Amino acid sequence: MSALIQYNVLHYRSLGHHLPRQPRALSRSISCSVITKPRNAKQLNIDQPAVEVALEKSQTKPAVLAASPPARPKRRVILDDPSLQSTWSHRGWVASGSAVVIISLAECISEAATSHIWLQPLLASFLGYLIADLASGVYHWGIDNYGNASTPMFGPQIDAFQGHHKFPWTITERQFANNLHSLASAVTFVVLPLDLVFRQHPFLLGFIGTCSGCIMFSQQFHAWAHGTKSKLPPLVVALQDAGVLVSRSQHAAHHRQPYNNNYCIVSGAWNQILDQLQVFQTLEMILFFKLGVRPRSWSDPDVEWTEVEIHTH
Numbered sequence: 001m002s003a004l005i006q007y008n009v010l011h012y013r014s015l016g017h018h019l020p021r022q023p024r025a026l027s028r029s030i031s032c033s034v035i036t037k038p039r040n041a042k043q044l045n046i047d048q049p050a051v052e053v054a055l056e057k058s059q060t061k062p063a064v065l066a067a068s069p070p071a072r073p074k075r076r077v078i079l080d081d082p083s084l085q086s087t088w089s090h091r092g093w094v095a096s097g098s099a100v101v102i103i104s105l106a107e108c109i110s111e112a113a114t115s116h117i118w119l120q121p122l123l124a125s126f127l128g129y130l131i132a133d134l135a136s137g138v139y140h141w142g143i144d145n146y147g148n149a150s151t152p153m154f155g156p157q158i159d160a161f162q163g164h165h166k167f168p169w170t171i172t173e174r175q176f177a178n179n180l181h182s183l184a185s186a187v188t189f190v191v192l193p194l195d196l197v198f199r200q201h202p203f204l205l206g207f208i209g210t211c212s213g214c215i216m217f218s219q220q221f222h223a224w225a226h227g228t229k230s231k232l233p234p235l236v237v238a239l240q241d242a243g244v245l246v247s248r249s250q251h252a253a254h255h256r257q258p259y260n261n262n263y264c265i266v267s268g269a270w271n272q273i274l275d276q277l278q279v280f281q282t283l284e285m286i287l288f289f290k291l292g293v294r295p296r297s298w299s300d301p302d303v304e305w306t307e308v309e310i311h312t313h
């Protein structure tokens with residue numbers, strides 16, 4: 001089985017990370033209008049440029065040749081969009097998520113102070129930070145590649161992350177609680193019972209508190225990775241440059257072709273390892289051969305993945 005997977009990984013890579021859907025010899029031009037309506041398109045003044053796409057003889061991927069009408073300076077629209085703003089419900093979930101994380105860490109410190117054992121809880125916290133980065137990568141890979149808005153339970157997150165690839169810059173306009181509330185609600189439900197069960201276990205509380213806290217704030221780290229260096233707080237830039245938080249350059253690579261790497265968004269420490277070992281590509285092949293499900297990263301880099309440029313009149 002492993003040999004089969006290896007063969008298919010090689011085969012798949014040799015084709016430029018997607019399986020062919022038409023003969024190589026086929027040469028044709030396609031003109032299409034890109035349908036690019038964000039959820040609140042009616043609030044925007046959006047000009048939809050037609051994009052001419054051509055498949056060359058030597059290519060199996062479409063190449064964007066020119067935009068019609070001719071390219072104009074790209075202007076990023078500051079959205080006065082309610083879907084980017086925080087509600088009191090969002091703030092409530094972030095408050096509850098933060099509370100359970102703080103309870104974990106406070107209990108951990110209290111127990112460590114009582115027992116005078118600090119090394120194990122500190123190591124457990126560091127482990128939690130590392131595992132959070134790995135978990136963010138696996139989760140991000142899953143919702144970028146599989147399912148859609150109607151998928152039970154994960155539909156809204158899948159829709160948000162897949163939409164993020166069309167409008168990546170909107171994350172910098174999204175308000176704090178709006179950006180974090182989904183993960184904060186999950187952290188609340190998962191960590192609260194763990195806090196009660198593992199009281200008096202500083203090692204486990206250190207791991208749980210740090211891991212869940214990093215997962216909850218991963219969307220803020222992600223937003224900072226989309227920020228402009230001059231506009232970010234100097235401490236955030238320093239932490240990004242030190243590799244404590246996922247760097248802007250590393251995450252920028254996630255938004256470039258072939259759209260199948262750098263999924264981790266806490267520290268990004270796992271990105272190089274996972275990408276060099278082709279862990280996600282191997283998982284994709286296993287899921288394809290076992291279940292027949294194709295990940296979105298095998299698709300041509302069409303409007304599903306590429307950033308949509310919004311022009312204003």
Ligand SMILES: [Zn+2]
Pocket residue numbers: 140144161165254
């Ligand atoms: Zn993504």
Ligand SMILES: [Zn+2]
Pocket residue numbers: 164168222226251255
């Ligand atoms: Zn992003």
